[in-house]
Amino acid sequence: MDFELSDEAKEAIVKAKEFARKHFTEEVAERSDREEQFPTDIVAISKREKILDFSNPWKVLVTIEELVRRDPGLGISVTISAFGSEIFMLFGNDSQKEKYMNPVFAGQKTLGLGVTEPGGGSDVANIKTEAKQDGDSYILNGGKMFISNGQIADYFLVLARTSPPPSPEKKHRGLSVFVVDAKSPGFAVNKLHGKLGVRATNTAELIFNNVRVPKENLVGEEGKGFYYIMTFFNISRIYVAAQGLGIAHGALDRLVEYSKKYGEMSETGELKENLQLAIAEIATRVEAARNLTYKAASYLFKFTPNPVVTSMSKYYAADTAVFSTRRAMELMSLHGLTTDLERFFRDAKILDIWEGTTEVEKLIITRMMLKEEGA
Ligand SMILES: Cc1cc2nc3c(=O)[nH]c(=O)nc-3n(C[C@H](O)[C@H](O)[C@H](O)COP(=O)(O)OP(=O)(O)OC[C@H]3O[C@@H](n4cnc5c(N)ncnc54)[C@H](O)[C@@H]3O)c2cc1C
Structure with missing residues (x-):
């Protein structure tokens, strides 16, 4: 490749x-x-x-x-201003693309994606937000948590239940995606404060209180929402892997800079051995994470996505971000605690969680591999 x-x-x-x-x-x-x-x-x-x-x-x-x-x-x-736009691209109709997706790509509007709820994070199918048909509209009731762009998005793609699950094992059925205008009556937003990392990003709770959404705002087919969201995650996780690469590489930059300034032994002028070892270790992991991420991207951008490699890239790049910032922090000691590395350290942990926690990525990898073996 x-x-x-x-x-x-x-x-x-x-x-x-x-x-x-x-x-x-x-x-x-x-x-x-x-x-x-x-x-x-x-x-x-x-x-x-x-x-x-x-x-x-x-x-x-x-x-x-x-x-x-x-x-x-x-x-x-x-x-992150176009977060969720691939859902329009893959499943939206021409008029939705024209009205919602194109202005986002042109930088005129901002999009958000509302999936997560208090009882429906990793277990997406467990969401409780409901959309009930009423004439030519749907009425949305419920709430979403931890939604990026919550206060600033003009529109949200929202996952809601449109029909009860046929059985507890099939609760991923009966979910649908709607586009909701942030100006809709009954829609409210509360900013969330006190995140560990990526604190510059805007994160909020969304509340739907009898929000009327016209029927034409249903994206794709009713009942296929779970599949649309999973397809989207198989794309967006590659971009999260790129965030992981950025953080890990940023930590490496800072460690190299620190080493050049403070890391030389006075007797020989050589870099202290623990710094040499750490730089090599982080640089190797960054390169491995990059290869995995670019491989996942190569599959996806040729329209042959490989969910196993995608989950591997997200898991490994997020893990590399956490590892690299921690290792650089340990070596830079007080200097690390009092410079921007401290921020990188907190930011890295978020990547372990959003768009599929590391545990969830591992489960996907193993389940898909076992399925392939059984095929
Ligand atoms: C800053 C930020 C921004 C976000 N932005 C958005 C957004 O824009 N839109 C959106 O919809 N969501 C967003 N999220 C939510 C994010 O996607 C969820 O936090 C994530 O999916 C995990 O869900 P949860 O927090 O409910 O954790 P849970 O699913 O409750 O997981 C808790 C713990 O249990 C583990 N776990 C869960 N299930 C299993 C299992 N089956 N086996 C083993 N371990 C398991 C998890 O790995 C984790 O360690 C955001 C989150 C953050 C932190």
Whole structure:
């Protein structure tokens, strides 16, 4: 498999690097984290400058990696404005694409995806939000937790139950996806405070109190929502893996910089051995995570997604982010605790959780492998 990036993708890296250098200053990154403040101005500039080119997924992937490498909270805020858009792309009709997806890709609107509920995180099929048909509309009641872009999205793709499950084992049936306008009467949002990491990103609880949604806002077919969401996760997990790569590479950058400044032994001028060992270890893991992520991306971008490799990439890259920030922190000691590495350390842990926890990714890998063996 050839992982050589195209010239276009290489140019996207240069552009992202320059954008991050200019706008992700330590002052802004630190304040956004401390005050849990979404970087509205920077996101607006990124849209104007078309930092994300949705016509080329490789460019999106490497842009995420590069921006997050500079700062995870700001990098993710800039690259999450179209979160869920692949659902429109794959399952939406022409009028939904025109009305909702295109303005998001053009940087004019922001999208959110509401799946998770208090009793329905990893167990997506256990969600309780209901959509009941009423004439030419559906009426939504229920709530969602931990929703990115919660306060800033113009529209949300929302998973809701439209019919009771035929049996407890088949509760993934009877779920549907709707697009909900954030201005709908009965729709309310509460910002969530006090996240461990990615504190610059906007996360909120969504409340649906008799929210009337026109029938034409049903995405795809009624009852197929679970399948649509799982298909989406098989795409989005690759982008989360790119976030993991960015964080791990960012930790490596900081450890190398620290080593050059403070790591030389006075007697020989050589780098202390523990630093040499740690740099090699982190660099190798970053490279392994990158190969896995690019392999998963290669399958997906050629329209032959491989869910096993996708879950491996998300699991391994998130794990590498956690490992690399922890290891760099241990070696940089007080310096690590008091510089931006501390933020990277907290941000990394979020990747272990969202869009499929590490345990869930491992279960998917094993179950799919056993299924393939049995086939
Ligand atoms: C910052 C942030 C932003 C988010 N943004 C969004 C968003 O935009 N949209 C959205 O819908 N959701 C979003 N989420 C939610 C996220 O996807 C969920 O947190 C995640 O799916 C895990 O669900 P949960 O938190 O309910 O944990 P649970 O599913 O309750 O899991 C708790 C623990 O149990 C383990 N576990 C669960 N099931 C099993 C099993 N079968 N076997 C072994 N172990 C298991 C898990 O690995 C985990 O360690 C966001 C979360 C965060 C933190």
